[in-house]
Amino acid sequence: MADAMAAIRGRLPLLLTALALVALMVGMPTWRYDDRPEFPRYAISTDAFEAKVDAMVRDHSTGAEEDGMPVVHPPPGDVYLLARRWQFYPVLELEAGRSYRLHVASVDVLHGFHVGDVDVLLVPGAATVVPFNPGASDRPVIQCSEFCGLRHNRMTAWVRVVPATAAPDQHQGAAAGAR
Amino acid sequence: MLHSRDPLAGAPASAWLTAYDASLTAPLRRELRGWSLLAVGSLAVAGVLALLLVMSRTPKLQDLLPWPWESFFYTALVTHVVFSFVVWYVAFLGAAAVLATARSAAGRPRLAALGPAGLWLGVAGAALLIGVTLADQGEASLNNYVPVLSHPLYYAGLAILGVGVALPVVRLLANPGRIGDTVEFGVAACGVAYLVALLCFVIAWMLLPPGTDIAAFNERLFWGGGHVLQFVNTGLMMMAWQSLAVMAFGEAPVDRRLYWLLMAGLVVFVLPGPIFYFTFDILGLAHRYAFTDLLWYGLSLPPAVMILGVFVLLWRWRGTWPWRSPAFLGLILSVLVFAVGGVFGFFLGVSDTRTPSHYHAVIGGVNLAFMGLMVALMLPVLGRAVKTGRWVWAQFCLYGFGQLLWSVGMFLAGAAGVPRKTAGVEQGLDSVGKLVSMAMTGTGGLIAVLGGILFIWFALRRLLAREAIDG
Numbered sequence: 001m002a003d004a005m006a007a008i009r010g011r012l013p014l015l016l017t018a019l020a021l022v023a024l025m026v027g028m029p030t031w032r033y034d035d036r037p038e039f040p041r042y043a044i045s046t047d048a049f050e051a052k053v054d055a056m057v058r059d060h061s062t063g064a065e066e067d068g069m070p071v072v073h074p075p076p077g078d079v080y081l082l083a084r085r086w087q088f089y090p091v092l093e094l095e096a097g098r099s100y101r102l103h104v105a106s107v108d109v110l111h112g113f114h115v116g117d118v119d120v121l122l123v124p125g126a127a128t129v130v131p132f133n134p135g136a137s138d139r140p141v142i143q144c145s146e147f148c149g150l151r152h153n154r155m156t157a158w159v160r161v162v163p164a165t166a167a168p169d170q171h172q173g174a175a176a177g178a179r
Numbered sequence: 180m181l182h183s184r185d186p187l188a189g190a191p192a193s194a195w196l197t198a199y200d201a202s203l204t205a206p207l208r209r210e211l212r213g214w215s216l217l218a219v220g221s222l223a224v225a226g227v228l229a230l231l232l233v234m235s236r237t238p239k240l241q242d243l244l245p246w247p248w249e250s251f252f253y254t255a256l257v258t259h260v261v262f263s264f265v266v267w268y269v270a271f272l273g274a275a276a277v278l279a280t281a282r283s284a285a286g287r288p289r290l291a292a293l294g295p296a297g298l299w300l301g302v303a304g305a306a307l308l309i310g311v312t313l314a315d316q317g318e319a320s321l322n323n324y325v326p327v328l329s330h331p332l333y334y335a336g337l338a339i340l341g342v343g344v345a346l347p348v349v350r351l352l353a354n355p356g357r358i359g360d361t362v363e364f365g366v367a368a369c370g371v372a373y374l375v376a377l378l379c380f381v382i383a384w385m386l387l388p389p390g391t392d393i394a395a396f397n398e399r400l401f402w403g404g405g406h407v408l409q410f411v412n413t414g415l416m417m418m419a420w421q422s423l424a425v426m427a428f429g430e431a432p433v434d435r436r437l438y439w440l441l442m443a444g445l446v447v448f449v450l451p452g453p454i455f456y457f458t459f460d461i462l463g464l465a466h467r468y469a470f471t472d473l474l475w476y477g478l479s480l481p482p483a484v485m486i487l488g489v490f491v492l493l494w495r496w497r498g499t500w501p502w503r504s505p506a507f508l509g510l511i512l513s514v515l516v517f518a519v520g521g522v523f524g525f526f527l528g529v530s531d532t533r534t535p536s537h538y539h540a541v542i543g544g545v546n547l548a549f550m551g552l553m554v555a556l557m558l559p560v561l562g563r564a565v566k567t568g569r570w571v572w573a574q575f576c577l578y579g580f581g582q583l584l585w586s587v588g589m590f591l592a593g594a595a596g597v598p599r600k601t602a603g604v605e606q607g608l609d610s611v612g613k614l615v616s617m618a619m620t621g622t623g624g625l626i627a628v629l630g631g632i633l634f635i636w637f638a639l640r641r642l643l644a645r646e647a648i649d650g
Contacts, residue, residue: 013433013434013437013484014434014436014437014440017437017440017441017444017480017484018440020480021440021444021447021480024476024477024479024480025447025448025476027476028472028473028476028477109392109394109395110392110394110395110462119464120464121463121464121467123462146395146398146467147321147322147323147394147395147397147398148392148394148395149320149394150253150319150320150321152321152394153321
């Protein structure tokens with residue numbers, strides 16, 4: 001009996017490692033895919049999407065600029081953000097505690113949209129809708145997560161988060177059907 | 180767990196050297212020297228390119244370059260990375276495959292001609308990469324794992340190098356050795372993983388649609404195979420740990436069967452790699468995540484178990500650590516730096532500098548293990564041992580602790596909120612904590628570079644010496 005126990009003890013690291021390896025192999029296909037959220041996508045031509053972005057910039061520009069790009073302060077609801085080499089356009093100024101739906105699309109090549117835990121591949125010809133609710137202390141940074149060329153590393157954008165200026169639900173209804 | 184029945188386990192370093200010395204025939208010795216020269220030489224090339232990088236960014240000096248410095252900066256950067264992280268690693272695999280073949284075939288391998296053919300192809304591939312770089316041809320693409328210059332000859336150089344390394348690997352697999360031998364089985368397992376990586380590259384090349392944007396093309400061409408190559412590097416590092424421990428203490432950190440299981444585990448995990456290309460769109464997000472998951476799930480446990488084994492071994496031998504032994508220095512510093520990098524891996528944030536802190540530490544760990552095996556085994560069996568004095572001690576310590584300082588500084592900076600891949604005011608160094616941690620990073624990097632230069636100097640000097648005389 002003592003010999004058997006000693007033999008088991010001697011092989012314990014081997015057995016435990018084998019079990020852990022098998023668990024990892026079996027678990028790999030299932031564990032990570034479950035917690036990756038899917039975001040709604042819709043087809044849209046690059047021209048049509050650029051037109052929506054231009055309209056938003058025209059209607060909601062603050063007059064300020066950052067790195068040569070206009071800063072816009074759209075109302076809560078649908079917001080349009082364009083990805084192209086090597087920038088996210090325009091600079092967004094959003095209110096803390098409000099709910100936004102970011103419509104993000106690439107107008108040239110494959111890009112990635114990464115902010116917080118959200119990671120979306122942006123294929124030209126389609127827009128993805130991502131819910132976005134900035135907190136008061138947030139300084140969200142949007143990054144391109146798909147290599148897109150020499151300055152890919154610099155393709156980042158900080159979202160300006162400012163205190164809310166009106167009742168939270170004031171713009172929600174009007175913006176909901178904007179798409 | 181602590182006792183190994185490796186044929187050479189329990190033997191002091193001199194017995195290892197004798198065993199390899201007996202099986203290294205003259206042709207195999209030439210091959211081993213050739214691959215070792217290519218491996219260490221690639222680091223020297225990377226170092227020269229690093230100097231050219233600095234020149235291309237320095238006013239006045241940049242005018243001395245025969246190339247337009249604006250474009251040459253990126254051209255040199257690509258090839259600097261390729262030689263530091265691709266050529267150095269795969270050439271080391273070539274050297275390890277020759278060493279393993281010498282033992283497994285007792286100096287008389289089947290398909291012997293594959294060895295010299297592979298070496299010549301490897302050298303030709305590396306020469307082509309340098310040629311395209313110096314001719315300032317092709318657009319630089321800093322994609323993940325294998326950055327490239329988008330020029331047909333650069334892709335050809337990489338392909339020729341890849342095939343060149345595959346030939347001694349195939350020869351090793353055609354001369355199967357003892358399953359209980361650390362080097363023979365370990366290198367063979369890494370060799371299988373290497374062939375899987377090559378298969379991934381080939382499948383990706385065939386599946387990528389014509390007209391794909393060049394950035395996306397390069398990224399997805401090297402994404403899957405690049406991930407699989409990390410299994411090769413980690414496997415070789417684990418083989419080096421097991422060998423260095425036996426050379427330093429006469430005792431292996433993990434049992435022969437456990438070592439076999441860990442190495443086999445690495446191979447089993449890379450096997451789905453080629454299948455992913457047919458189950459996920461090569462340009463899709465799922466394809467990207469599938470290989471990331473492969474790394475997360477397949478590459479965590481095996482080195483962690485070995486690190487545990489090394490820690491137990493070091494604890495058992497506490498008080499008698501052979502501080503002047505290159506085998507010991509390579510082992511302990513590699514395990515330390517790699518383990519720190521592994522722990523940092525659990526705190527990854529995409530947007531801050533904790534991510535580079537992780538991968539620089541694990542790369543540093545791999546480098547230290549390879550440096551250890553080069554100085555403690557490969558150079559001595561070639562009769563070109565480096566004198567184990569304070570300079571060798573300094574080399575390992577400078578590189579090891581420099582890497583550690585660099586990575587810890589990066590980690591602390593990231594935790595304080597410094598974004599990655601930024602420079603100057605974009606870093607937002609607005610607190611003492613951020614400034615101190617970034618200063619740590621800079622100092623650590625400088626110290627590590629000094630250690631790297633010492634290694635290249637020692638190893639190249641001995642490898643290039645006309646006569647193979649120890650000392």
